[in-house]
Amino acid sequence: xxAVVAGLMLGAFYGAVALGLSITFGQLDIVNIAHPTFVxxxxxxxxxxxxxxxxxxxxxxxxxxxxxxxxxxxxxxxYYVSFERTGQESLxxxxxxxxxxxxxxxxxILTFGVDYRLVDAPYIGKTLHVGPLxxxxxxxxxxxxxxxxxxxxxxxxxxxxxxxAIQAVSQDxxxxxxxxxxxxxxxxxxxxxxxxxxxxxxxxxxxxxxxEPSVGRMYIGRIFAIVVLGGMGSISGxxxxxxxxxVVESFIATFYGPSWAPxxxxxxxxxxxxxxxxxxxxxx
Numbered sequence: 001x002x003a004v005v006a007g008l009m010l011g012a013f014y015g016a017v018a019l020g021l022s023i024t025f026g027q028l029d030i031v032n033i034a035h036p037t038f039v040x041x042x043x044x045x046x047x048x049x050x051x052x053x054x055x056x057x058x059x060x061x062x063x064x065x066x067x068x069x070x071x072x073x074x075x076x077x078x079y080y081v082s083f084e085r086t087g088q089e090s091l092x093x094x095x096x097x098x099x100x101x102x103x104x105x106x107x108x109i110l111t112f113g114v115d116y117r118l119v120d121a122p123y124i125g126k127t128l129h130v131g132p133l134x135x136x137x138x139x140x141x142x143x144x145x146x147x148x149x150x151x152x153x154x155x156x157x158x159x160x161x162x163x164x165a166i167q168a169v170s171q172d173x174x175x176x177x178x179x180x181x182x183x184x185x186x187x188x189x190x191x192x193x194x195x196x197x198x199x200x201x202x203x204x205x206x207x208x209x210x211x212e213p214s215v216g217r218m219y220i221g222r223i224f225a226i227v228v229l230g231g232m233g234s235i236s237g238x239x240x241x242x243x244x245x246x247v248v249e250s251f252i253a254t255f256y257g258p259s260w261a262p263x264x265x266x267x268x269x270x271x272x273x274x275x276x277x278x279x280x281x282x283x284x
Contacts, residue, residue: 003254004247005133009143011246013208015239016146016201018223018230019153020194025224026233027167028187030079031094034101036216036223038195041104042068042202043211044112050119057119058145061203065196072195075100076188101216108213116210124207142204147239149200153193154235166190167233218262225269 017039024032046060083093123137157163165181166189205211226245230237245268249261 001132002134003250005135006139006254007247007250008243009135009139009246010250011243012143012146012150012239013139013201013204013242014222014226014246015150015242016142016197016204017219018226018238018242019150019201019235020197021223022227022230022233022235022238023153023166023190023194023197026227026231026238028169028190030097030187030191032097032191032194033094033220034097034104035194035198036219037101037104038068038071038198039202039205039219040108040211040213040216042199043206043215044108044117044202044213045199046203046206047117047119047211050121054120056121057203057207058141058200061200064199068199069192069196072192073188075195076191079191080184080187105213105216112213114212114214116212117206118210119206121207138207142207145200146204149197150235150239153197156193157235162186162189166193221262221266221269225266225272228269229272 017036020038021032021035024030024035042061042064045064046057049055049060050057079093079096083096121141123141126137128135128137128140157167161181165179165186169183169186169190205215209215222245226238226241229244230239230241245264248268249264252264253261
C-alpha cells in the first residue's frame with residue numbers, strides 16, 4: 001500500500017515535469033528536449049531565493065512563473081526566426097534545443113559547480129501517518145501542488161479561446177487564421193506557458209531531492225515516455241500516464257531495487273511506440 005501511495009505522489013510530480021513538454025511536443029510539434037534543463041534552472045532559482053530569504057519553495061516557483069513565461073516567448077522568437085520561418089525546424093530545430101540544453105547546463109555548472117543543492121522548509125523531513133500509510137511531506141506537498149498546476153493548465157486549455165487555439169495550431173493552421181488567431185502569436189504564448197510550468201516543476205523537484213546541473217538528463221526519457229503514453233498533447237492523459245509510470249517505478253524500486261526504476265520510462269516508451277503509437281488517449 002505504501003508503494004502505491006508513493007507511486008501516486010511521484011507520478012503527480014512527473015506530471016508537472018512533463019506538462020510543459022506535453023504542450024510543446026504534443027501540441028506544437030516542437031521537440032523541446034531542453035525542457036528538463038529549464039526545470040533544473042527553476043530549481044536553482046528557487047534555491048537562491050530560499051537560501052537568502054527563507055521563502056517557501058512552492059511560492060517561489062509560482063512567483064517566478066511570469067519571468068519563465070517571458071523566457072519562453074523569447075526562446076520561441078529565436079526558434080521561429082532561425083528555423084521555423086525557413087522550414088528547417090525538424091533537424092535544425094532539434095539541434096537548437098540540444099544546444100540550449102547544453103548551454104544552460106554549462107552556465108549552471110560554472111555558476112554553482114557540481115555540488116548538490118537543497119532547500120529548507122518547515123515540512124521537509126516530516127511525515128504524515130494515516131493508519132499503515134506513511135506520506136512524507138516532501139512528496140505530498142509537491143504532489144498536491146503538481147496536481148493543482150496540471151488542473152489549472154487543463155482548464156485553461158479547454159475553457160479559453162487561447163487554450164483552444166493552442167490545441168488547434170498544429171492541427172489546422174489555416175482554420176485557426178480564419179478564426180482570427182495568429183499562429184505565430186499562439187505558439188509564442190504556448191511555449192511561454194510551457195516554460196512557465198518549469199518554474200514550479202523545478203521548485204517541486206528541489207523539495208523532493210537535492211539537485212545539481214546535470215540532474216535534468218535523468219528525466220528526458222521519462223517525460224517523453226509520459227507524453228507519448230498519455231497521448232500527444234492530452235493534458236489529462238499526461239497526468240494519468242505520469243501516475244502510471246510513477247506507480248510502476250515505485251513498485252520496482254520497492255521490490256527489486258531503485259537501480260532498475262530508471263529503465264521503466266524507456267521500456268514503456270518503446271512498448272507504446274510498438275503497440276499503440278497514438279498513446280492511451282490518442283492525440284489531443
